[in-house]
Amino acid sequence: MLLAVSNVTKSYATGEGKLQVLKGVSFSLEAGGSLALTGESGSGKSTLLHLVAGLDSPDAGEIVIEGKNIVGLGDAQLAALRRQSVGLVFQQYNLIPSLDVAANLAFHSRLAGRDDADLRAMLTERLGLTGLLDRYPEQLSGGQQQRVAIGRTLAARPKLILADEPTGNLDEATGDSVLGLMLQLVAKTGAALLMVTHSERLAARLGSRIHLRAGQLV
Amino acid sequence: MxxxxxxxxxxxxxxxxxxxxxxxxxxxxxxxxxxxxxxxxxxxxxxxxxxxxxxxxxRLPSLFAADGTYINQAVYVSLRRSGWSVSPVLEGTKRYGDVRLRIIGIDPLTLPAEARQVDVVAGGGGSLREFIAQPGLFYVSAETASALMDEQTPPLRIVKSVPPGVAITDIGQAQVLLGAPGKLSRMILSPQQPLVQVPLAAAAPGLVRKEPPAESAMxxxxxxxxxxxxxxxxxxxxxxxxxxxxxxxxxxxxxxxxxxxxxxxxxxxxxxxxxxxxxxxxxxxxxxxxxxxxxxxxxxxxxxxxxxxxxxxxxxxxxxxxxxxxxxxxxxxxxxxxxxxxxxxxxxxxxxxxxxxxxxxxxxxALASEQQILVQAIVATLLLVMAGGLLMFGTGLIAGFALLATLLLSGALVLPLLLMLALKAGTWVSRGAVLQWFWSDTRQQLPGLSLALMALLLALAANIGVGSMVSSFRLTFLGWLDQRLASELYVAGRNTAEAETMHDWLVPRSDAVLPIWNTEGEVMGQPVLIYGIVDHATYRAKWPMLEAMPNVWDEVAAGKALLANEQLARRNHLKLGDSVRLPGGHALPVAGIFSDYGNPKGQVIIANDLLVRFYPEASRLRYAVRVAPAKAADLADALRSALNLPEEAVIDQASIKATSLKIFERTFAVTAALNVLTLGVAALAMLASFVTLSGMRVAQLAPLWAMGLTRPHIAGLELLRSLALAAVTVLAAIPLGLGLAWVLLAVVNVEAFGWRLPLYIFPFEWLKLGLLALLVAGLSVLLPAIRLMRLAPADLLRIFADER
Amino acid sequence: MNAKACLFYLCLAGPAMAQGFAGLGSDSGGFALPQEGTVLNFPQDHGPHPQFRIEWWYVTANLHGADGQSYGAQWTLFRAALSPGEGEGWQSPQAWMGHAALTSKDSHHVAERLARGGIGQAGVTFTPFVAFIDDWKMASKSAPGADEIADLEVSAAGTDFAYDLTLSAKGPIVLHGQSGYSVKSPEGQASHYYSQPAYKVSGQITLPGGPVAVTGQAWLDREWSSQPLSANQSGWDWFSLHFDDGTKLMGYRLRDSGAGFSVATWIAGDGRAEPQAPGALRVTPLETARVADHDIPVRWRIELPGKGINVTTKALNPNAWMNTQVPYWEGPVTIEGSHQGEGYVEMTGYQ
Structure with a gap:
């Protein structure tokens, strides 16, 4: 099992008291597998994704990545996990504005210490970024930025790819081809993909699917 | 609405x-x-x-006794009765405990309105009767009053218009207190004189008229x-x-x-x-x-x-x-x-x-383009060219200040470019994703920080510049004091007879008694002091000469040449060998130019024989005394008690120097305080910039965190960034500060005072200042950095949340 | 004229004395007070009376120049004592003030001098009679044994004028009030007051335009006192008039909230003085002019019915303003009406 989530609960303090976002969520994902996470807005999808990425800690439950429970790890260990094992594709891309496209693409892989120029060249080509390498994020369209963000994650070859609506800003054809690329790489490298999406069509292309409603899997 | x-x-x-x-x-x-x-x-x-x-x-001219002594009161009465509107003044010092009080006795009824400090007649806190009648009144400043509190003085009246250390009292009281009954120091000439007067020489012979100085020497x-x-x-x-x-x-x-x-x-x-x-x-x-x-x-x-x-x-x-x-x-x-x-x-x-x-x-x-930085650099270059033009073609103090301003502004404007180049260089040489990001991200912060950094640059440059000027001045001045005050004692008589008695008393008891006689006259259209000196090893060995002919002292001693001070030489573009016409038409070549700080007037030195021959009326009141340093203090005391001289008649060199040194330290205390304040303001500018920028930084830093950099790591980078920027600014401030110091010393000082000071550099001071600047930069980013370190994941996550 | 000296005194003495005229009136501060029945004694009384607070020697002259113009000249020496008596040198409590003025139809020149007593810069002696301050003086030219003030030489100089006049008395000294005891208010304030009203004058005046030879007539007033004014008196108008028929009139009115207190002495052609009852003199301002920011009457009606006098006076130069430390108006006038003539008017206390 690459990822095993069991009985995870999470609540946030709000103005009106405690808001229970996740109410005992359990699921697992094997290496080479892909899982679509769907649900209404506010159902807790992003929170679940952030917990799995080690950006935040659950109130209770276990999150085991590559056999290691990440709940209760320290700041530095979580940072190492994010650097080495997890790759995040944000909905808002979150590129680094001061770096050009080439540097952004290479950023995470260099942080992880496994920069592979050939892989990057391949990704650049497959993602249609060839002419954009010396541009800066603010000079790119939303779709272009999204492709850079995906490329950045894929170039780092993480074990677990976490993606939040990664193709939301792409047209249907490009979105399909980008998703295909992601699935192909996951299969080839033995990684796993957990993807948050609204799209039934995209969810159907993934290996399996779970649906969140009001903090619980249904 | x-x-x-x-x-x-x-x-x-x-x-x-x-x-x-x-x-x-x-x-x-x-x-x-x-x-x-x-x-x-x-x-x-x-x-x-x-x-x-x-x-x-x-403002008003005065009449003095030609022989430098007191004027008899009878002379005053006879002048008044000859139609001269004059007012009597008696001045002197008297010790009250630790206070040496300058007592100025006036006659309130005849004192011209232009000379009135305290309006005794119209009240001013007292009345004429109290002022005149025993025990009289002292009009003093608040400071003097508190110093005199426990002393046996006449009743004190505090007025703002009297400088500290001075008491104004009735002339009758002053005559009693100063032990000079029937005596006056001088008479003030009223600007309004009657139509009919007996000529001055006939009414009161033996008086000289002295005009007020054209401007306040002070x-x-x-x-x-x-x-x-x-x-x-x-x-x-x-x-x-x-x-x-x-x-x-x-x-x-x-x-x-x-x-x-x-x-x-x-x-x-x-x-x-x-x-x-x-x-x-x-x-x-x-x-x-x-x-x-x-x-x-x-x-x-x-x-x-x-x-x-x-x-x-x-x-x-x-x-x-x-x-x-x-x-x-x-x-x-x-x-x-x-x-x-x-x-x-x-x-x-x-x-x-x-x-x-x-x-x-x-x-x-925050994302102002590099183009703006380039435009600023071009403006800076133009300003620099302008500064060059001012330096070459400008004259006068205004040009000096304009030069300072253009130089500083140009330095400030070119700073962003320098920083950008430094950061680009950093990007090129650094490997590693984080470092590369660090440099490029810093570059992007630059527009937001450059104003604060410019402020820091100005503060640093000013500190270096003014610091160098003051310290150079100090070094030069102290060295000059050593040379100029070569003799152990300096004595001054109140009149020629007294000075002569002092001279005669001193000759058998000291190694040498050197006259410092002088007269005042117009040289090259300016009032100049002309000194006569005798040939002595003291001068040959020590005189602070800036430029001199090889046989300068022989020439001067032989009466064939003169020495001019730097002020006179600079104002008239005198070179060695140029002929200078002295009052009375005597012309001599310049054999040497000497430095003469703290004195705005021109000065000329000739052989004493020549002085006496050309200007028999020259004042012969002062002497320098050479004696073994160990015996100087005793000799001074002996001279004072033997001739019953006041304290100030004999001054020893050591105490002048000690006082000068103390004063300089106090001066530096003020400079240092202002330095700290200016730096403090610059620090605040940096703090303000970092704090305000830090609010916008979270969004830029969150992805790094998400990709596996810890918060302390990121905060450390933020700290490093400010240190790097400050370091570059410090490096830029040093040449700018030196330029500033050079302009102050070589341009502004020359224009303002007529002397040029050598520039000394103080690298250790720069080091201290640089460390201080780094400290300031570090402190200014500390608060934002700590805030970043303590930022809850939830706050960072908000960056990625859907709702954003 | 008393109040002027009073102001002078206040000015010198400062705020300590500024409580008001009432304070002066009631408190003589150790000074001697004028006594009714005092017999004046000459030449001693030509000299100073340092036990009294204030005193003056006051000459006004109506002059006619060789150039056909009329002029007026004033020479005054005031003495004010800070305390009674004399002192040595600068310790003297006596202060002296000189006023000199020269008036023509269109110019008025003023000079003022101040001096301390005790050092020889200013003072008065009675044998020989000399009153001086700085280079100004009024000195006796009388033959030995004659009245010391019968023949005088009077000189003064300012920054833009000078004069040197010879005065020769053509009549006797006139004592005002009761043998020189002159009452100034219903409350009894009084002074010792005599005049020499009948000088013939010759001499020379110097104006910015040059010297002018002059002749004319002059009037000397001598007065000393210690308690000059009553509390409610605000100023006065004083007149010394030479009529063409040889008679003369000295009159003054001390103004108060009511009708004022007026006093006059009529002087016959032979110099005989007839002091008039208080209130017999009536003075009425007819026309005022704005002079140095004050409204000054420049034409007066003067009536002394008992002597058939009903005249108007007119200022030779309305701008005869004495911009001295204590400012006032003093200048020559011409007389029309029942009598013709000329004289001098002094006015103080106008706002």
């Missing part, structure tokens, strides 16, 4: 109290230092004016000191305005969407600008008032040091207390308002011209 809109605009500050605090603090600090310096200068000037105006000596001398203070004050104010500019600019930028909303809701553009101006005005008035009050405290704190410096340096008496001059404080407030608007003008302009429908670009301000 207006109230609502204003409340909406102001709500921004409510939510960003730190930004508001920065703005107000920056503005009030700037105003404080500026007002403090103005207040000190103003106080000093008023003091000089009072001292100079002492019984009219700055203000001239102390100008250099006040110049320093003013420069600092101005600089601190400019640095403060950088803070205001950046705070106001940021606030305008952050409220762009609010402006747009207000406009969309129907607030006319003109009204918006009006409201913003009102907001600025409020800040300016509040901060200006606070600043003025703080300035008063700063001035009150610094004034005693300033007073000590000036007293020791120039003998200028300055009250250690500050008076509230409405003019200074009002000016402080106005300057605060003008400064605020100057800093906010850009924002107001943009708010006025902002299109209604442009998209909100909150980061636009």
């Amino acid at each position: 207006y109230t609502n809109s204003l409340v909406a605009l102001l709500s921004h500050w409510w939510r960003k109290p730190l930004q508001l605090a920065m703005l107000l603090l920056g503005l009030s600090l700037a105003t404080a230092i500026w007002s403090a310096v103005q207040a000190i200068n103003d106080e000093a000037r008023a003091s000089y004016a009072r001292a100079a105006a002492m019984v009219g000596q700055d 203000s001239r001398l102390t100008d250099s000191f006040h110049l320093n203070l003013t420069a600092f004050g101005f600089l601190a104010f400019a640095v403060g305005l950088f803070i205001v500019h950046s705070a106001v600019g940021l606030a305008f930028e952050q409220r762009r969407s609010m402006f747009r909303t207000l406009r969309a809701l129907g607030l006319p553009s003109r009204s918006l600008v009006l409201l913003l101006a009102l907001e600025l005005l409020t800040f300016a008035v509040v901060a200006g008032c606070v600043g003025v009050a703080m300035g008063y405290l700063v001035a009150a704190m610094l004034l005693p040091d300033v007073a000590t410096s000036l007293r020791g340096l120039y003998g200028a008496e300055l009250e250690g207390t500050l008076s509230l001059r409405p003019s200074v404080w009002g000016a402080g407030l106005i300057i605060a308002i003008l400064g605020t608007f100057a800093s906010g003008l850009q924002g107001l302009w943009q708010a006025a011209r902002m299109p209604l429908l442009a998209p909100a670009r909150p980061r636009a301000w």
Whole structure:
């Protein structure tokens, strides 16, 4: 099992008291597998994704990545996990504005210490970024930025790819081809993909699917 | 509508109290230092004016006894009865406990209005009867009064118009207290003289008329000191305005969407600008008032040091207390308002011209293009060319100051380019993703930080520049003192007979008694002191010569040449060998040029025989005495008691030097305090910038965190960034500061005082200053860095959340 | 004229004495007070009376130049004592003030001198009679044994004028009030007061335009006192008039909230003085002019019915303003009406 989530609960303090976002969520994902996470807005999808990425800690439950429970790890260990094992594709891309496209693409892989120029060249080509390498994020369209963000994650070859609506800003054809690329790489490298999406069509292309409603899997 | 809109605009500050605090603090600090310096200068000037105006000596001519002694009162009466409007004055010093009081006796009834310090006749806190009748009155300053509190003096009346250390009393009282019954020191000539008069020579022979000095020698001398203070004050104010500019600019930028909303809701553009101006005005008035009050405290704190410096340096008496001059404080407030608007003008302009429908670009301000940096660099270059032109073709003090200004401005404007180049270089040489990101990200922060860094640069450069000037001045001055005060004792008689008696008494008891006789005359159209000296090893070995012919002393001793001081030489472009025509038509070539600091007038030295031959009327009052240093003090005491001389008739070299040294240290205390204050303002500017930027940084830093950098790591990088920027700024400040020092020493000083000081460099001081700047930079980013470190994951996550 | 000296005194003495005239009136501060029945004694009484607070030697002259113009000249020496008596050198409590003025139809020149007593810069001696301050003096030219003030030489100089006049008395000294005891208010304030009203004058005046030889007539007033004014008196108008028929009139009115207190002495052609009852003299301002920010009457009606006098006076130069430390108006006038003639008027206390 690459990822095993069991009985995870999470609540946030709000103005009106405690808001229970996740109410005992359990699921697992094997290496080479892909899982679509769907649900209404506010159902807790992003929170679940952030917990799995080690950006935040659950109130209770276990999150085991590559056999290691990440709940209760320290700041530095979580940072190492994010650097080495997890790759995040944000909905808002979150590129680094001061770096050009080439540097952004290479950023995470260099942080992880496994920069592979050939892989990057391949990704650049497959993602249609060839002419954009010396541009800066603010000079790119939303779709272009999204492709850079995906490329950045894929170039780092993480074990677990976490993606939040990664193709939301792409047209249907490009979105399909980008998703295909992601699935192909996951299969080839033995990684796993957990993807948050609204799209039934995209969810159907993934290996399996779970649906969140009001903090619980249904 | 207006109230609502204003409340909406102001709500921004409510939510960003730190930004508001920065703005107000920056503005009030700037105003404080500026007002403090103005207040000190103003106080000093008023003091000089009072001292100079002492019984009219700055404006009215006086009659003195030709032989330098007292005038008999009978001479006064006979002059009055011959139709001369003169008023008697008796001056002298008397010791009361530890206080050496200068007593000035006047006759209030005949004293011309121009010479009146205290209006005894019209009241002024006393009455004529009390003034005249026993035991009389002393009109003194508050400071003198407290010093004299426990002494047996006549009743004291405190008046503002009398300088410290001076008491004005009735001439009758003065004659009794000074033991000079029936004697006068001088008579003031009223500007109004009757139509019919007996000629002066017939009415009262043996008197000489001395005109008041064309300008106050004191203000001239102390100008250099006040110049320093003013420069600092101005600089601190400019640095403060950088803070205001950046705070106001940021606030305008952050409220762009609010402006747009207000406009969309129907607030006319003109009204918006009006409201913003009102907001600025409020800040300016509040901060200006606070600043003025703080300035008063700063001035009150610094004034005693300033007073000590000036007293020791120039003998200028300055009250250690500050008076509230409405003019200074009002000016402080106005300057605060003008400064605020100057800093906010850009924002107001943009708010006025902002299109209604442009998209909100909150980061636009921070993302100013490299193009702007290049434009600034081009302007800087043009300014530098202008500075060069000023240096080559400009003359006069104004040109000197213009040179300073262009140099500083040019330095400040070119700084962003230098920083950008340094950061680019950093990017090129660094491997590793994080380092590369670090350099490029720093480059992107540059526009937001460059104003603060410019402020830091100016503060540092000023510190280096003024510090170098003061320290160079100190070194040079002390060295010069050593040379100039080569003799162990200096004695002065009150009249020629007394001086002769001193001379005769000293000759068998010392190694040498060297005359320092002099006369005053016009040389090359300027009043010049002409000294006569005898040939002696003292001069040959020690005289502070800047340039001299090889056999200079032989030539001078033989009466074939003269020495000119630097001031005279510079003003008239004299070179060695040039002929100088002395009063009476005697012409001699210049055989040497010597340095002569602290004296604005020209000076000429010739052989003493020549002086006596050319100018038999030359004053023969002073001598320098050579004696074994160990015996000097005893000899001085013996001379005083043998001839019953006052304390000041004999001065020993060691005490002059000790006093000078002490004064210099006090002077540095003031300079150091101002240095710290200016740096403090610059530090605040940096703090303000970092704090305001840090709010916008979270969004840029969150992805790094998500990709596996820990928060302490990121905070450390932020700290490193500010240190790197400060380090580059320090490096840039050193040449700029040296340039500044050079201009001050070689241009401004020459124009203002006629002497040029050698520039000494003090690398250790730079090192200290550099470390201080790094400390300042580190401290200024500490708060944002700590905040970043403590940032909850939830706050970072918000960046990635859907709802954003 | 008393109040002027009073103001002078106040000016010198400072705020300590500024409580008001009442204070002066009631408190003589150790000074001697004028006594009714005092017999004046010459030449001693030509000299100073340092036990009294104030005193003056006051000459006014109506002059006619060789150039056909009329002129007026004033020479005054005031003495004010800070305390009674004399002192050594600068310790003397006596202060002296000189006023000199020269008036023509269109110019008025003023000079003022101040001096301390005790050092020889100013003072008065009675044998020979000399009153001086600085280079100004009024010195006796009388033959030995004759009245010391019968023949005088009077000189003064300012920055823009000078004069040197010879005065020769054509009549006797006139004692005002009761043998020189002159009452100034219903409350009894009084002074010792005598005049020499009948000088013939010759001499030379110097104006910015040059010297002018002059002749004319002059009037000397001598007065000393210690308690000059009553509390409610605000100023006065004083007149010394030479009529063409040889008679003369000295009159003054001390103004108060009511009708004022007027006193006059009529002097016959032979110099015989007839002091008039208080209130017999009536003076009425007819026309005022704005002079140095004060409204000054420049034409007066003067009536002394008992002597058939009903005249108007007109200022030779309305701007005869004495811008001295204590300012006042003093200048020559011409007389029309029941009598013709000329004289001098002094006015103080106008706002």
